[in-house]
Amino acid sequence: MSAVAQDSSMSDSDAAETVGRFDNPALMRRRRREEVRFQAYGLIAIALGMSFLVILFGTIIRDGWTAFFQTSIELPIKFDAAEIDPDGTRNANALAQANYQKLANQALYGQLGVDPSSRAQRQAANALVSRDVDSQLRAMVASDPKIIGTTQNVWVLASGNVDAFAKGKIDRELPQENRQISDQQISWIDKLTASGAMEKSFNTGLFTNTASSQPETAGLAVALLGSFYIMLIVVLLSVPLGVAAAIYLEEFAPRNRITDIIEVNINNLAAVPSIVFGLLGLAVFINFAGLPRSASLVGGLVLTLRTLPTVIIATRASITAVPPSIREAALGVGASKVQSVFHHVLPLSLPGIITGTIIGLVQAIGETAPLLMIGMVAFVVDVPSSPLDPATALPVQIYMWATEAERGFVEKTAGATIVLLGILAVMNILAMVLRKRYERKW
Amino acid sequence: RDQVKIAGSSTVFPYAKIVAENFAKANAGLKAPVVESGGSGAGLKQFCDGVGEDKIDIANSSRRIKKGEQETCTKNGVADVVEVKFGYDGIVFASDVKGAAFAYEAKDWFNALAPEIVVDGKLVANPNKTWKEVNAAFPEWEVVAYIPGEKHGTREVFEEKVLVAGCKATGAEKLIAEKLQAAGTAEDKVKSAAEKACAKVRKDDGGKHAIDIDGDYTETLARLQANKESIGVFGLAFYENNTDKLRVATVGGVTPSVETISSGKYPVSRPLFFYVKKAHVGVIPGLKEYAEFFVSDKMIGEDGPLAQYGLVPLPEAEAKAVRETVKDLKPLAPLS
Amino acid sequence: MVDFSIEPGALNSSLAAPALPTGQPVDYKITARNVSVFYGEKQALFSVGIDIPDRSVMAFIGPSGCGKSTFLRCFNRMNDTIASARVKGEILVQGKNIYGPDVDPVQVRARVGMVFQKPNPFPKTIFENVAYGPRIHGLAKSKGDLEEIVVKSLQRAGLFNEVKDRLDGEGTGLSGGQQQRLCIARAIAVSPEVILMDEPCSALDPIATAKIEELIDELRENYCIVIVTHNMQQAARVSQRTAFFHLGYLVEEDTTDQIFMNPKDKRTQDYITGRFG
């Protein structure tokens, strides 16, 4: 025993030889330090993990929150009957064919005092509003032909570059030739802003628009719907299949070579790079089964196979953690094996199953590579009405926007990521609630 | 199927998108085509997979179809393929907007990136570590160039129009050819073998001088911003959309632009194609219309949205020929 | 050391276990022949044979680790659930070999109930613990029926008063003895024909023990009961016949009186007089 002063009055060394050993203060201090250190490690680990999360989210949100706002310009547009409907027949087809862009441009020239005879000036002014303005005006006319001949104040979308400039993504201080926005345009923008004819508002188009080659009109509708279909398919297939497979392997399968092979095989599937699943999907679902390319059904099936190993592994792990005495208790009152599993083991392993499912889903919702092989990395304009129609998915949209050249897509990329993270957060909160309901200690 | 399906090059993808979008607006009864991006090779592979409703109708490509690919096509029953060349893609060199200005000659690139260069009439391992050593007019930056990875069609153009040209200009090619001949390479193969050797890129210093980029130009841009003293290779369209971040270098004294490229003054560019499956015309609604719409003056003309985006338009004569080809659906003759 | 042995002679007076009426044709509920059990390579039970009459209590006694639980678990094929365990020989319940090829072990277990050595309540409410068996066997026609069964079983197991106001509390939140009684209630709730009890009273205080013994006595009227116990007095009190096990062998089996007062085997005698080991 060391001679160091004893640090606890508990250690009254009354019961000398044998009993005093716990008062080895050096050892005790070491153990206590060990304990503190261990807890600290845990805290540090959590702190690290959370700070990664915060940093990642921070950068994404910093880059992306502006995507939820959009610059528009208010123009007094004269719906000139001579321009729109020269014959005066109000024929829908004729109305659709009219040159609405011109109406907007003319309103703009008036607003800014542009000299219509200078081609350069005209072009510079035209570049302020979105090329999509014609669809907007056409839709207005189509829904209410009575506005023909009147002048309406219309908020039209500013072009991507103007939007980026208004959000400070293009540096005003740069020399003109290095900017997408000329000095002339800047002065116009300043003028519009000063007069209140240029404002930022919430960008509903981000959710309702489909793919577009211009950042200001590009939206996530197709991707959201595609991801929704995919997730629906993945949840409906991978959870029952995965849980069933795990139950079979853990509770019913005889322990032998074959189950070993299956076990290894499932673990192995989890390591197969996701693009290989894409190859599989291409070979099996598209070439063999004849399902259409680019369809979210195929995407869902491929990601189901991709998610399955995760669900199976997590489920098996939590099934093994259920103590055998619970199974015995059930069998002892005359429950069959199937009953004991479904009545007792499964409910007890639900938290683990939920975790596995969530991790699998979270992984599936962020997957791009396999979708590349089955044609979902695509430009899709039409909103899919069923899982058999061409669609994209959120991560794919993020991937495609990330590789776009235009400045406006940079914030769109981050904005779409925020949307994805929002969905993840919702899924996680759901899982949290479920897990809480089923968690038990015994 | 009531919708055209397209796949292929990611370089052509942005152009195809713009056309697809406008196509739908211009044709009320027809749906917008679905355009996939996955690389020319992947696109052509699907394209040559056969005819049928479940196969794609058009393949975009940033290079010409290869002989082997055409053979596969024929073998799979895709006999008649219409080749449509719709414009050029300029390839530019750029550094960070606040960085130094570069005025390249092809030989500068060769001297910077080749594994062996000519010094005093002899081939030696490339000793150049900084751009200043390559060319005294350049700043003292370490040689760090982000060049397209080997999977990119751009790489081929870079090698052919820059490295091999530089190789020839510095006289390295001759030395290499001599060396090959001495090593016993057959006479008729020496030329191509030497050209191939010229296209090699140095790998010394852990490969930090020439860094392959497999991703897109956004990746190159990100890397450039992470390391401001470096040079990247971009497409003209990408550069034009990012002039506030990039400073373009001249090649042979010519600044790259739509005009200089279409006039042929700027040397580094490549044609862009798409291929139409003739068997699907008349079966898939909108296919022929799409192809015609694509090559119309409204799209690929000098004032069209593609040029606005950065496409180098075809010279008028070529454009006219292409329109003819599309109209008559003239199939591509077997390549030699 | 305190002497805690029971003098053989003393048994007669203090332990009033009624012997089986002789002369009657005995109706055996369980018959085991040549039962050997292996855990992997290790043999835990060696060729044991026994006949257990209906409407009576059979006690298994013997030193710890001698194979009592193992043998008991053979009667409802509970050993099937241990991967390494292998059972040889045959066990007839009501004349039918429960290890026969076309036998459904589930049905065996429904007929042969079991209370385990370590209390193992389900991590559910107390009510659900007891109601589980009747539910899966469809013993209750209505909710009222079910409640009645649960209450009755809890009462018989002597637990009802303690838990009556928290039937929807967790079964695992009970004290050790309460858990054991809960398990007993759970077992009798399905009224099996045979009840196997592996030291049902080891966690119980004398009063609770008395209640359980009373219950056993009552159940004996209709059922066949096999009980493992370390408490010799208990064996003497509740059982009609007793079997003594040692190192995996059935050493001696006879009426309880015989075993306690007149053991034939030296080992039995040594054990019950505490002169063992």
Place this chain on the structure above:
Amino acid sequence: MVDFSIEPGALNSSLAAPALPTGQPVDYKITARNVSVFYGEKQALFSVGIDIPDRSVMAFIGPSGCGKSTFLRCFNRMNDTIASARVKGEILVQGKNIYGPDVDPVQVRARVGMVFQKPNPFPKTIFENVAYGPRIHGLAKSKGDLEEIVVKSLQRAGLFNEVKDRLDGEGTGLSGGQQQRLCIARAIAVSPEVILMDEPCSALDPIATAKIEELIDELRENYCIVIVTHNMQQAARVSQRTAFFHLGYLVEEDTTDQIFMNPKDKRTQDYITGRFG
């Protein structure tokens, strides 16, 4: 129903528990004052106070669910591990309040060992189970030392002979009684100052029980032992003082002789004569 009560008079002769020598200044190892325990809202123990002398055995008796285990678990702050449990009052071990603010429960538990009601061997080998405590407390200088401690502890718990040739077998593969003895061996391997035993013999046969009782007797020479038991004879045999609990209250606490022969409280009397409930 068989009468299994112990006549108060009979105790004197058959149970030779030596009472504490009187007149000496008593040296209390544990002193509890006003201890109340709550599980969530429910109060399980009501303001209990007790003094436990050193070098003696204190037995807790009482009906199932009366709070014996709960109280016992207060002595080494084991209740800390149950999230819903709250302890009020103070418990002094060797004069120091173990619920004091600067007390390390770990150190408390090292000094106050425990054997649990349900055997809970670690899923390790038998050797590792016993070696675990000495290892973490650094009690063995060498491998030989450690082996010696393990063997000795197993011997004292009366398990060594049964498991000597499979020390590297799984602790969980033992029979119920063997597991319990393993847990006892594990607890004494670290030779704590106080040993708390929650029904240590409930899973044991008489011989093993005798061994454990012998062990308790032996340990008493140096340690303070608190034992929960349902077996009145056992309480009488091994303890010097006995405390009777009922419904969360400490009803009576006195020398074992007094409690069994001359209980002051009606409830105590009823309980030990089996007239309870």
Place this chain on the structure above:
Amino acid sequence: MSLSALLFCLLLAAMVAFVIGFWRAKRLSPDNPRAVHSRPGYHGGYLALWTALPAILVLLVWSAVEPRFIQAEVESNLPAQVLEGSEGQIGLAMGVVRSVATGLERLTPAEVAAAKASPKEAQRLFESKGVVIATPPNAVVIASAEELNNIRHLSRLAKTAVAAFLAIFGFIFAFRKLSPNLRARNRVEQVVILALMAASSVAIMTTVGIVLSVLFESVEFFKHVSIIDFLTGTIWDPRFASAGDAGGQGQFGLLPLMWGTLYISIVALVVAVPIGLLAAIYMSEYAHPKVRATVKPALEMLAGIPTIVYGFFAVVTVGPFLNFVGSEIGLVIQPTSVLTAGIVMGIMIIPFVSSLSDDIISAIPNALREGSYGLGATQSETIKRVVLPAALPGIVGAILLAASRAIGETMIVVLAAGIAANLTLNPAESVTTITVKIVSQLTGDLEFNTPQTLVAFALGFTLFILTLGLNVYALYIVRKYREQYE
């Protein structure tokens, strides 16, 4: 009736059968439920299964075969010049026929007549009903389309009849079997177990599918490149088939890629396992439940961020940061390096370790912890020596899953580790992985039937074998250290 309507009807029938079975079983022995082997619910299930299952199986098979059969039938009536064409061309023609057939079904009889009269009118009519076709349909096409509609109609009728017959027959068969002795539970449970088994066979079939979908192309690749060179080569330089030069073959040495894969995965695990495991331990053993309830799902979000976002994070933030740190301490850390990729990937896979381990640790029975505390062990000792060993198999499973994810990850590596295949020990240099090469060879502008693209399949196959080996080893380890509690 359409397939979905039929399936719906069968499900309805199954429900009815269930109810009938249920009531029938209740009547079997109303007083003594024990006299009946199985609960009424199982009898109901038995009846329902017999009613619906055979019919559904037959229907599914029928529907799988039907299109081919119909196609063959209609095809045989197509004009000869179409039939002479390739299979694809016939397919295209059939596509048109199918579209026209759909169109015809949407027309009123009067319109049909009009359509038959004039192809142009037909095209216009179809378009007005939402069926767009490329060329005006001629008479032959319309005739074929009508035939197609007829056959479809017939087939649908037959299908309905067969399904109805099977359902009724199955119901009667099963109903007559209902008796107290019927082991309905066992039967139903057998079906359940079969279904479970089928579910676990999906995994096997996936593997088979994967092997098959990469095997042929791999074999094709090995015709060009010797398998030995591939496996033992130390240089990866598959030359781009340069301008007009088809024979541009390079060196396909696997080792640098394999090394890169393993190296990056190891770095990722070195980041993720300690952080994940310690976080899991802290969450399940120390933290307040509320903290756990928020931290756990928050960490899980890390797994869902698209990898391209991670990739750009690596390029823009982590790479330069490491470079800066390196230069401060006098090391050259390239912005794209093993470290960058490993660290970022490690961050991504943290939740795989943390969440799964947390669940598994929480599932360890409390009695074990109490046993350890009772001996005076500190909480950390208890965790390290009792809880973790008991939880080991599950934790290994979690780590394996994380490792798997790391090995299979692509996007992060492309951006953060580069695409240069180096065989280096220096973590500050850039390497590349098998997956990167798979993706880049598959998605590039390369010619598709050259070794340069075929190698992607060989790589996929090799990776498959590689991870298989790792998993076998892991299984062996788990078996060895497995601890069973209770």
